[in-house]
Amino acid sequence: MPGKLLIVDNIATNRIVLKAKLSDVYYDVQQAANTDEALKRLHDTPTDLVLVNGHLEDRDSIQFCKDIRTNPRTSHLPILMLCNHQDRDTRLRALAAGVSDILVRPIDHVVLLARLRSLLRTHESAEEHHQRQKTTRAFGFAENQAGFKKQARIHLATPDSASSVRWSAVLKGMVPFKLVPKVHTETLKDISGAPAPDVFVIAVDSAQPDQALRLVAEIRARASTRNAGILVVVEDDHRRTIVDAMDLGAHDVMAFGFDPHEMALRVSRLVSQKRLSDRLRDHVNIGLEAAVTDPLTGLFNRRYALPQINRICLQSKSKRQQFAIILADLDHFKLVNDRYGHAAGDAVLTETACRLRDSLRALDLVARIGGEEFLIALPHTPALRADEAAARLCARIRDTPFRIPGQNTSVQITISLGVVMAGSGFKAKSVEALIEQADKALYDAKLRGRDQVRFAKIPA
Template sequence: MPQTVLIVDEVATNRIVLRVKLAAAYYSVKQVTSGTDALAACAKKVPDVILLGQVGSMQASDFARRLRADPRTETVPLIFLTPPDDMRARVEALQAGADDVLSHPVSEMMLLARIRNLLRDRDAERELRLRDGTQRALGFAEPRAGFEMPAWVTVVTDQPSEVELWLEQLKARVSHRIEIRSPREMLAQDTGGTKAPDVCIVTLPRLIPETGLGTLSELRSRSATRHCAMLVLCDRETRQAAASALDLGGNDLLAGDFDPDELALRLENQISRKRTADRLRATMRDGLHAAVTDPLTGLYNRRYALPHLARISEEAHRSGRRFAVLIADLDHFKQINDLHGHAAGDAVLTGVARQLKENLRAVDLVARIGGEEFLIVLPDTGSHRARRTAQRLCQVIRHTPFLAPGHDVPIRATASIGMAMGPLFTAGRGCDDSDLLTLADRALYASKADGRNKVTLSRDAA
């Protein structure tokens, strides 16, 4: 289904010219002559993009504010169309909430590039907001911090002398940390673990703008700078290349005559969007972590452990290497809760979890899969080594005093472990992880029946 562009302009000629350009690019075009009609049209069906020209009696800034105040239309990309070379109108449009500003006569190439760019950004933000909403519904999201540090802005240019004048003007208008770096420095740096700038201001050289486009494309493709906001600057002579900059990863573009107030507004807008995107990504990442983590012990939970076991099993099946599946269960754990209280029981569980993590390799899987039951998977491990590891875990737990709140005397605990070896091949089915878990569980019951605080290896999987 084609995306819809709503044109708002009381001048019929402007509407006709824009409609022809957009229809040729297969957009569905709707036209109205006033801001009032535009708001009514949005109430019936929200468009994908709005082009705002002359809107009659309603001020364009009033229309923008009313549009942004409605939750249904607050994220709709809004492009203001201003008279040629009217710098004040451009600044006022950005202040009113415009996502972008184009001047008449509107270049078809630039118009379509701007629309594509804004729609990509809108779709990415909507996806993040959708995931954020899901995390909030699950109770994983945290409130947004009230204070934010100044942003880090890097001007990427091979000609620092040409940017010094406007850079001083920009610094007088914003309070962010601003530095100048060459493309070579940006692309050659070792970014492993190094924080990237919040915004990169990339300049397109007048003589060879393609070098600036190449830098932009490289910055966008690299993992260290992939999520940086990219603001592209060019003069009138490189406007032809400017449209390509938006398709190559630029988030915003300032083309033509330079105005420090406009640049400051565009920079603040990009910083705000970058921080929103960062927060939404962090919320999604934290929510995913919470979804697969046991909140008491910090270990992985069953939701994570079973698919991970399946991947370990698949890799073992391909490589022919063995792996061990251990199920550990604390002995007489109900008595701990009954005698000392559930807070003490929780302290024992967290202590056992800590001991398991500290006494296993980084590649080993440790998960809490039940009340006092833990799943341990040892990749690339034979049965003798796995048995020694399991016995060592039993000894560590038995000799560890667990401190509980309100108790002066440490609590002692032991664990029984059942073990099975993979990969397991069953007739006609190949390897089956559920069978391995069943065998390890049976071995666990054998350890319990044999006096507890023991390790039993399932013979069927040995």
């Protein structure tokens, strides 16, 4: 996985050796001999991850990492601290300052590369969010603030029930999360019938590590859980298990067994990362929905409808079935806007959309393609059924007056429809040609007095 890495170390030999190892596996590596140079590089050069000597000469290393984490420009960057030695207090202070993980020299090259791969995978979501924030600020839009946050759910999976219950009891007063203690063998059953946890904490049995590793792989493979955070807990700093866990998809590893304070810090960070990735997926889904739907009525728009009608054409041809395309237009709609205002017009359009949608089958397509114009497609529908459906739509609009919000009055609305048949038994035409024929039929309905259905005259 390529990435732009920055090594911050006062000792030239350390920088040179580490750069050589990382460059051999095609990382783009930059160096900084002191913290001032590092900050300048972070400001001037895009960076994906920072490797920091845990014993800097010109500044306290932990404070330097905290400064990186609290700077809005660099807060999303993963930080890997490399130390000559570490104790529990140093490790906890570093994690609290925002360090992603700490490795002790001599650095195990295989473990280092596995940790880099894991951190850079997670960094992709944070970087996307960071870039989107910059874009919204540049165009003067505020980033949507998170509203009520549902309590995160943490699944604690251990080889035996006593351990998971004990972990849960100890952590309960330290984190504001719902803790669910389970054994390995119950985990897959539990996640099959319950809401997916936000984070899995999986303890490794040193005598049977494969059981926990299979669990990591299974969680990553399932659609319902693949976006959850995974923290693997190893008792003996076992190199192979750590590497395998991260390469199978674990986001983080505790290499020295259960420590409630360390686990609280790591789990809290994973919950934050999970919420960030959830927000990004939500924004993508909202963007996709906005691209294919009409914001006023919630119906599909022309951009979505035309390719779908083309798909209906192809399916009807392969299955030798007929289908209908309907163009519908509200009659004298301009008078509603002129007499009652545009808010009333919007209310009429929204209600029209609801009535059309409620009067059609789930497989039918209805879209708003203009001001008061709607496009409807009825797959697997012969002419008689299309005529019945169109007449039903006409009556659904006509028979119930539309309420005008805020004015304590109602208005009678009618709709005209033009129908064209296609598919088996009809000459093949493009979607554009069919819509043009439906439009002519609609115009004919308007000429003949409105509030009616007219079929296009197409020879069989």
